[in-house]
Amino acid sequence: MGMRAVGWAHSFPVAEGVRAARRWTADHLETLPWTREAPDTLHSVLLAVSELVTNAHVHAASTARLVLTWDGDCLHVSVADADPHLPRPRQAAAGATSGRGLGIVDALADTVDVQRCPRGKAVTACFRPPAGPPEADGQAEGGHGEGPPPS
Incomplete structure (x- = not known):
């Protein structure tokens, strides 16, 4: 029996902030x-949330609607805002204090997707935690074990 997806959603008005x-x-x-076993992935997710919510607050002057969905393989982090204009990659000037948010998210996440929504846009980043340890018999799923066949 496979794991069912779980998810959460919450809106963060500009006044609530990124924290x-x-x-x-x-x-x-x-x-x-x-x-607990993937602290690097956890920290990457938290940094991406910071960047995406900041973008919604600063560039769209909008409430950030944050949705987290874990499907057993990927954590989908989606932030929607009220600005219908899709973000464009840009090169931040040396010394600039902004302009790198989406690039940071793109570097941290396994995939990033931007979609128009009926009332704005949504940016969704997918994070796949590293695979766990091999199964108890020493074979990873789909792997080929060494040694004699079981009797």
Whole structure:
């Protein structure tokens, strides 16, 4: 029996700030089975949430609607805002204090997708935690074991 998807959603108005979104995300990620064994992925997710919520607040002057979905393979982090204009990659000037957010998310996530929505846009980043240790018999799924066949 496979794992069913789990998810959470919350809106963060500009007044609540990015810190609230990070804290909310961290609290929900603690319930997932892989977060203790994959601290790098956990920190990447939290940084991506910071960047995406900041972008919604600063560039769209909008509430950030954050949705987290764990499907057993990938954690989908989606932030929607009210600005219908899709972000464009840009080169931040040396010394600039902004302009790198989407590039950071793209570097951290396994995939990033931007979609128009009926009331704006959504940016979704997928994070796949590293595979766990090999199965108890020493063979990873799909692997070829060495030694004699079982009797």
